[in-house]
Amino acid sequence: MNILIIGGGGFIGQKLARQLAQQGRLRGQTIDRLTLADLAAPATVAASFVVDTCACNITDRPSLDALITPETDVIFLLAAVVSSHAEADFDAGMQVNLFGVLNVLDRCRAAGHAPVVVFTSSLAVFGGEVPDPIRDWTIPNPQTSYGTQKAMGELLINDYSRRGMIDGRGFRLPTIAVRPGKPNRAASSFMSSIIREPLNGQEAVCPVADDYLHYYLSPRRCVDNLLLGAEIEAEAFGSNRCLTMPGQTLSIRQMIDAMTEVAGPEPEKLIRWEPQDEIQKIVSGWRFDYDPAKAVELGLTADQSFVENVRYYIEDDQTAA
Ligand SMILES: NC(=O)c1ccc[n+]([C@@H]2O[C@H](COP(=O)([O-])OP(=O)(O)OC[C@H]3O[C@@H](n4cnc5c(N)ncnc54)[C@H](O)[C@@H]3O)[C@@H](O)[C@H]2O)c1
Numbered sequence: 001m002n003i004l005i006i007g008g009g010g011f012i013g014q015k016l017a018r019q020l021a022q023q024g025r026l027r028g029q030t031i032d033r034l035t036l037a038d039l040a041a042p043a044t045v046a047a048s049f050v051v052d053t054c055a056c057n058i059t060d061r062p063s064l065d066a067l068i069t070p071e072t073d074v075i076f077l078l079a080a081v082v083s084s085h086a087e088a089d090f091d092a093g094m095q096v097n098l099f100g101v102l103n104v105l106d107r108c109r110a111a112g113h114a115p116v117v118v119f120t121s122s123l124a125v126f127g128g129e130v131p132d133p134i135r136d137w138t139i140p141n142p143q144t145s146y147g148t149q150k151a152m153g154e155l156l157i158n159d160y161s162r163r164g165m166i167d168g169r170g171f172r173l174p175t176i177a178v179r180p181g182k183p184n185r186a187a188s189s190f191m192s193s194i195i196r197e198p199l200n201g202q203e204a205v206c207p208v209a210d211d212y213l214h215y216y217l218s219p220r221r222c223v224d225n226l227l228l229g230a231e232i233e234a235e236a237f238g239s240n241r242c243l244t245m246p247g248q249t250l251s252i253r254q255m256i257d258a259m260t261e262v263a264g265p266e267p268e269k270l271i272r273w274e275p276q277d278e279i280q281k282i283v284s285g286w287r288f289d290y291d292p293a294k295a296v297e298l299g300l301t302a303d304q305s306f307v308e309n310v311r312y313y314i315e316d317d318q319t320a321a
Contacts, residue, residue, distance in 0.1 A: 001029040002071050006058060006104065007078030008036030011179055012120070012222060014043065015316075016076060019223045021047035026074060027116070027231055037067055038079070058100035064107040074116040074230050077104055083124060084282070085185040086146035097149030105156055109165040117157065118230050119170040121242060123215060123287065125151040126172075132289040136243055143285050154242040161241045167234050171225065171295070174217040174247030174302075177255075178309055180317035187282040191216070194252070195259050195310060198267030199318060207276035210253040213288040217247040217302060218309040220316065225300040232298055244292040246302035258306035262314070 003020060007013045017036055024031055024047070031049045036042040037056040044051050056067055058079050068075065079100060080086075086093030101119070108115055124147030125140040140151040150172075157168035179192035190207055191214060197204035217225075225245050237243075256268050292300070303309055 001026055001031050001073050002033045002035070003031060003074045003076070004035045004037065004068065004072050005076045005078060006037050006056065006067075007076075007080065008053070009038030009040065009042030010078060011181070012176065012219065012226075013038065013076070013078050014045070015219050015223050016078075016226060017042075017045045017051075019227065021045045021049075021051070023227075024048055026227065035067070035072075058103050059095045061103040061106065064103055065110075068104070068107045068111055068115070070111050070113045072111070072115050074118070075104070075108070076118045076120075076226065076230070077101065078120050080120070081146075082184060082186045083122075083144065083146045084187045084189075086149060087144055087187075087282070088185075090145055093145050093149050097146065098152050101153045102156060105160045105166060109160065114164055114167050116230055117160075117166045117168045118226055119153060119157050119168060119242075120226070121150045121154050121170045121172045122147065123172050123174060123244065123290070125154065126287050127285055132287070133291040134244070134287055134289065135291045136240070136294045144282070158241050161234070162239075168241050169229050169232065169237060170242035171229055171245045171300075172243065173222060173245050174215040174290075176219050176222050177216050178313035178317070179219070180313065187279055188214075190279065191255075194271055195255060195267075196313065198270040199259065199263055199310075199314065201270070203270050203272060205272050205274050205276075206252060207274060207279040208252065208283060209275075210251065210256070210273075212252050212283070213249055214283070214286065215247040215249050215288050215290055216255075216306065216309065217245060218312045220312045221301060221303050221308075225295075228299055236298060243294045243298075244290055246292045246295050246300050247290065248302050248306065249288045249290070250306055255306050259310050261307055262310045
């Protein structure tokens, strides 16, 4: 079993690689080789099988010939220009999130062996005039360029799968928190900062009120769901390969209370409340009420409480920070 993670140097890509290294198997087979590809060659992971790391740019179609071969069994397609970045730079978003995805699928088609492709979409495909809760059959109505590009990626995953060119499956990820490291260019970045920075004794700014509701999942659960997503038999998806990954709807207050339950009252004192119009404008358009029935039926899961998210950050990432 040969696995390729495109975007393997990113936050989720690295965690996925470590989990694959730990379990050593996927789809009932022993893993022989894992390739981690990203704009710069990613950090490697220790594993009992071969791990290759390489630089790749999915906007460069010819370079994908050597990366995706008929020996590539499973591809996790995580590479993306994330939300605020894609909104600020329309061309970058289109090049990577639409044409880059198309390049990968086109290379799979040319390779001719219909690999499993696990695509990470986003809840940003939803928005506008659709009723709550957002269900599996709710029409995508993205209100950002990022959401539009992800929605187009979903359509491509469906059509390439229907035609037998890939065995695709796409998952709309909730906001993954607590994200380690530094803030990134996602508009949702503060949702991790307000927990991560205070846990590390640093100040953080919260640009929205504490009753702001949003949909979250921990990195651990996200990786488990992506791995399960690769395992599920194609027929189980029916005629739509793309679905919403389960998460939890929480207010900022519930998240902070979970942090206090785990780490005591001091971290909350490091949060500064500073409304920011630009961030509020973007995140107030995001939906928070989802019914991910199909994914739940297929066995994907959410965290039980944000206490889990805080604990996982401390156990998996804080010492590494
Ligand atoms: N983290 C979240 O909360 C979240 C929520 C919804 C969807 N997603 C999606 O999940 C996926 C992974 O997210 P993440 O948080 O790990 O993001 P990330 O930014 O940490 O990782 C994405 C990786 O893609 C790489 N990349 C960008 N352009 C590339 C290109 N042209 N060629 C090759 N690699 C390229 C980047 O260098 C980066 O390492 C993305 O598709 C993202 O849109 C994430």
